[in-house]
Amino acid sequence: MAGDGVEVAKLEEKELKLCEDQVSHLALDIGGDQGDEAPAGDKHIVKATGGGAFKFSDLFKEKLGIILDKVDEMSSLVAGANFLLKAVHHEAFTYMDGVKDYVQIDHKDLYPYLLVNVGSGVSMIKVDGDNEFERVSGTSVGGGTFWGLGKLLTKCKSFDELLELSHQGNNRVIDMLVGDIYGGTGYSKIGLTSTTIASSFGKAVSQNKELEDYRTEDVARSLLRMISNNIGQIAYLNALRFGLKRIFFGGFFIRGHEYTMDTISVAVHFWSNGEAKALFLHHEGFLGALGAFMSYEKQGCTDIAHQFMEEHSSVAKSPFCTSDRLESSTHTDVKDNGCIECRVQVRN
């Protein structure tokens, strides 16, 4: 791969199955770019990672004649995160109470940290250095839960639609708050204010209502709150467990959604008594793709990797330029569900 660079794409499982045209088109791009440079016989080999790289390996081969060169998911995520945190000026930021603050990362003080990748499920990876990491935890309550349960409860047609619904909702309609039980003073003796959620969806128990009687917006909001809170809590407990000061949240679940980031931030703040902060990544959904690309360097394909990194670093001072190059992909309707991450596009 040379010339204009390489292209990262994340393909949704549904898209893989239903949109062979789209995939074929992508395959033509892949084949075209590789045509001149790749050794004979490697014409249709593409680096890929994520569960889908394994699950759809045969599909790609049979339908498109593409061989997926599978790269381990965890190492790809870590390599991608490490690269972004070092190469991109405005990559990591905090987000709380509506305020976004970029964080400057000292390269000499990057490790160790906890990387929390929120896809269909959640992986929590302790990163100690370049290619030094361990997946220490995770949870099955992730983006797939939000979307799956959300779809069942609201009949939404997409993840973004569900997020949009949540934006308009009020979680206090369905969640049982401490104040609902203990009154306006909450349970202050144990540090629970009246607005703390005592039981997610707890009000639905005693109200004489059916699902159809609730606004889908409120249901979506409570669901998002429940799942985001939970991720924040488990992430913090693991950071604490390993003495990790920084927690970076990545993956396509967050996708820059303010309420999600705010909820995760508040959860981490709450459980840590203000000692820890949640950090988000600008290119949250592309960690694996970038990391898979980084693996070319390990294989001795240093020219391609170096070219990309130099090119990328040289524009690192202009975060908007970098963002533009990848951001147009960030906002498409793609999900981290059996995704195939293929190439990295850095347009000049």
Next chain:
Amino acid sequence: MAGDGVEVAKLEEKELKLCEDQVSHLALDIGGDQGDEAPAGDKHIVKATGGGAFKFSDLFKEKLGIILDKVDEMSSLVAGANFLLKAVHHEAFTYMDGVKDYVQIDHKDLYPYLLVNVGSGVSMIKVDGDNEFERVSGTSVGGGTFWGLGKLLTKCKSFDELLELSHQGNNRVIDMLVGDIYGGTGYSKIGLTSTTIASSFGKAVSQNKELEDYRTEDVARSLLRMISNNIGQIAYLNALRFGLKRIFFGGFFIRGHEYTMDTISVAVHFWSNGEAKALFLHHEGFLGALGAFMSYEKQGCTDIAHQFMEEHSSVAKSPFCTSDRLESSTHTDVKDNGCIECRVQVRN
């Protein structure tokens, strides 16, 4: 309170509002028992704990002329748990793979331990001694979430109906397993077998089905699995955090349901790599009630408390006798949602 003893009751919030007759009947019992012994003016004072003791305090006073002497919920739970663990021969047990094993507790080696009370929400309390404790954590994803979400998803009419549905279900229909993504070998490199749940409800994302197309049994099963797993994981992380070897699970959510106990046990086993075990309490739903009763001793009402304890200890060698006395209440359709716990019944 004297004579036959005192009565513990747990009243569901709905029952409080709708069944004044029932409550009145209970109140008559309360008033009758206290009539001869209580000082003048204290005729209708009843010890009570739990959120409902606060929330429905005015209701009891206005409608029934009963003054609820509120006892702190956390201290009641701890006092009740400590009492049961010391006084009852077969109180604590492990449950895994269908095998129930009672655990003998050495009174000199009881502390510290983690008490996880699963009601509408979950409280996790580090217990260091008699009346020495700290609520260190909790989660809003508890029994109220299971019931609330379950009611919305399945239109079930009661908690027990939802549990019964789950008994007949198969979680693999809706949960996305590691094997669904990575195939039969799972993701063994990071210790995830093919049957590990990667994403709860994750399959609902890509299947072209609506809620009505799923069996309510499968939905209930996935929901129970998700919530039980989550409780087990967070409980273990907190036990680990404070170096606590024993985790006792109480509260009305579990109610001796095998799949629930098995799931929690498996979760604790999984996350601790087999080092920790989940322990369950036979009188799981009565910790607060007993603890509230124990508070009489602190007030100097030693006769009543001692009589109860002696009476109870003398039958402690016959676990079935003890169980019979309380078990008939355990299986009624009562929930830990704003409950009022009033009295302890020990029938001779």
